[in-house]
Amino acid sequence: MSQACPKYRLLRGYTIDPGFSTRLDTMGVNETTYKIRWEEDLLPGPIGEYLEIIDFDPINYCFYEPVDLNARDVLASNGVSPSEGNAKFHQQFVYTVIMQTIENFEKALGRKIIWRSNHKWVNGRLDESQRYVQKLRVYPHGMMEANAFYTTEKVALLFGYFQAANNVQGTNFPGGAVFTCLSPDIIAHETTHAILDSMYPRYMENTNPDVPAFHEAFADIVALLQRFSNPRLLEHQIEQTRGRLDEYNVMGELATQFGQAVETGRGALRSAIGRHDPRTGKWKKMEPDPGAYPRTLEAHDRGAILVATIFEAFMRLYNFRVQDLIRIATQGSGILPQGSIHPDLVRRLAAEASDIASHLLSICIRALDYCPPVDISFGDYLQALITADTDLSPEDNNGYRVALIDAFRAWGIFPERVKTLSVYSLRWSPPDFNKKELSAVEIMAGFIKEDVREISRLTDRKKIMEKYRNVQAKLQLLLMNPEKMQPLTWKRSRLTAKDWTGFLHKIGVEHYSQPIRVKTGDTELEFSANPPLEVHNVKHAFRIGREERQLEQVIISLTQTHRTVKNSGAGFRFRSGCTMVLNIANDEMKLEYIVLKRFDRDRRLPRQAEYQLGTGAGLTVPVSAYADSRDSLQLSFQQLHSH
């Protein structure tokens, strides 16, 4: 009989940048023990199911000895002990934080993460045999600069190291080596880029100023909320405040520190949340500025606004939730005495904060499944947040949605074409199908039902991916030729080809057999006929909400690419499509929401053309301050992060 696997692997590591662990007041707290899902057959590297940590240093042209997390001495002492001078610990630590981030995503999404596929073309065709990328590759010492990034071309994370300035600055050790792979914030940030890219590769296309900003902001949000989910760190911070809990100080300073950690040459996040008053030395919260969003166009600065918005929601929730605790502790006065706070109260406050942070993290991640497949805007994201959360936690006892809406309002981020900022009107609307369209949906749902069921039983990620591909291809054929793919059902449904086109139109798929011309600003664009349809995703999800509600869902996303003909608009591409959310209950599959990005010739298309081609009076890429040097149509994190 084989032995049962352990559930978790305990690994020691830092809670915040090691730069802080040499400061006396944070020394105690900066080490913690992480609990990571046990991986069987973990090789030295570590190389596991999801990751391969390859510690190749191209500068010194050598490999550093890989850590074997299954070695007896390592297992017995909860991993290699934290040390900046030991490469093995570095490998262990990136492994730890990335795995933790993956776990958070898988829990919230209710399915397994599968990395972006490798698009290798052989003789004009995608090489299917090399398409599956099982492991994200991680280079903890991949370059010698103050930078870290995710690269889509290599499906890899590269972390840099560099020499600290020779003068004493903050907590730096002058002239010492600084490693970006030792900052949990940076690791979480980069991992999130990789995961987001695996879900929405089209978010790498810079179609409006929110897109590059969203990638950055979302990565920061995940990293920030992960930081706040750590109760030990919070306890320590709350202890330090000596009663000033009514202010935003504790959390704010933690968030500011976070901003310092993830910034490599940019201070956008720091200043969006708050800053230290140079005169008093005290941290001051930045009041939300509703005018900032339309005005701020540079990717990081604009992203910082979204991060600050989520942080604002977090703070509102926290203040609301701890009111009673504070009342109990102060016999109703609300004013804590000077001096240290009772350790019990500290623990309770920290527990509340970390609880809120992990819920908020789940909400933020889950919302991704309710986002459009292309051209996302912050307003879309708010709607996705609200819809996803309403779906899973209909009661909202603790006011998460209200807090989110308030925060978005305070920062002036409003979705387009929404009349009121209420939960009801912010939710994506369920489709209003007529009878014929309903039977079309039925054909579609019935067609993939068996496959989805099969996927839900699979555990091997490669098999899951292959099955996804297979269903996607089948569904694509069905949408193009329902009568051929499902002759019997088709007959029985009595639908005509025209009905089907009508249904496709409802879900954002356009059909035109003649080239069409669209005027934008001072140019006219001509689009080739018969834009191809792509089934981007068919994904299965099984999730549990914070009210213990369970939900089984299928997420389908379709995209269509409208290309301009030669000599029109210099290779301009316009994408449209939709995300469909189907709920599975009692063996029935019901289409609940459609998130549309239409082939909108009146607004979205001219706006994108103006933005990318400079055909109108508005701003063009690169947008900011007529600035940022090298923003381009295709995002590159190496450049986004390096200045």
Added chain:
Amino acid sequence: MPVTANIKMYRVGELGDCFLLCFSQQNQRTHVLIDCGSYWNKKSSVDRMKIIAEDIAKQVKGYQLDVVVGTHQHNDHLSGYVHAEAVFKKIKPRQVWLSWLDDPDNKTARKIGKDFNNYLTRLRLIQKELKSSFYAGTEKIQQNIQHLLGFYGITGAERFNARTEKFPADLPARATGILKTLGKNKPKYLSPGEVFDLPGLGKETVKVYVLGPPREEEFLYKKEPGKGETFDHKLSLHAAQAEKMLTALKKATGSAGVRKAEEPFPFDEPYRESANFKPVEDAYYDKKNEWRQIELDWLNQAEELALWLDGFTNNSSLVLAFELVETGKVLLFAADAQAGNWRSWKEIKWKKKPAGFSWLNLMNNTVLYKAGHHGSHNSTLVEGLENMTHEELVVMIPVEKSDPMVNYGKGWKMPAVNLYKELKKSSRNRIIRMDEGISKAKAWNDLAGKAGGNSLYWEYDVKG
């Protein structure tokens, strides 16, 4: 007594700046030459510079060339002073104006100059190392660096003297050397906040305001606006980074000159033999996964380092504003100043000016704007342009679209699309481009001064 300012933008035929200003009042005239250079140093570039210099001599005949300005150490602004040295020596200008950064008596300037030269030397050496066969596949990086080194007139063929650890002086440095001895009088080294009468005309006729380069070291290093606050000693930091990179490259290529005792970085530990290496090495060298190797990726940094030095040099630009006192109209010559330089103008403490006076007064009254850095994206501060509200505003952009450099790379576009739109809006389409000449716009009729030109230059008169 009204003053007229005639501005000639010479058509250097490629990326470059050369402006001759002539201020006249009755029969008095003062001539100011701001920069004389072009990017490429080809035979045609040299010939063109000589023709232009001869024309300048012709223009000032009967009067004198009162002031010659060299704004910053880039070839496209200074090359003419080398290529047409003889002509300029013959003209014998009265005085040369340079920025405080060129002042041999200024200690900070000397230190910055030294750091700068070290940095540039290291970059050139890095470029040499990249050419080694060990780094095959870095051609694109080398090309990008070469383009940036081209701004110092560097071709890559220069020989490094291992004993003195120096390359021969680059072209802009030679130009500055020539400029320092060119004038009849000693050169004048200008600092921001200085305000003085333009020589040759009466008192309170034309005032010169010095805006950049900033004195506070900090601003010199800021390329991007509003980002990050701790940029102390960025130049030395970057220079140190370049040094580290160079050492690493040399170690790898086995070049001479690496000290044996070079400390291991970043780890002290010696590398051990271990069976654990196998799975990792197998994964890395797996044929099917070659596309994921990272041998050359870290070298992109060299390009970043080169780009940073380029921004630094642009920010060291001497920025001058000329005010026609009677009407208050201002001509603004921003050289290649990038955001850091512009931002520093807010902090200037003006000498002999009332307390309320600020850079915005100059912006509000600008009627002629020489676009910063050939109209690139980060060389006109939004706040600056927003405040150029004078109804007579005319913009001159020294840009040549046939020069591949103006379209080089993704963000290099000159003029930048968005900025160009804004410039057109603010000036009601009154734009004079070096390549395209005078724009067609009704708004030209609203001006008393006329624009015109010939095959050598475009010109425009500001009526004071």
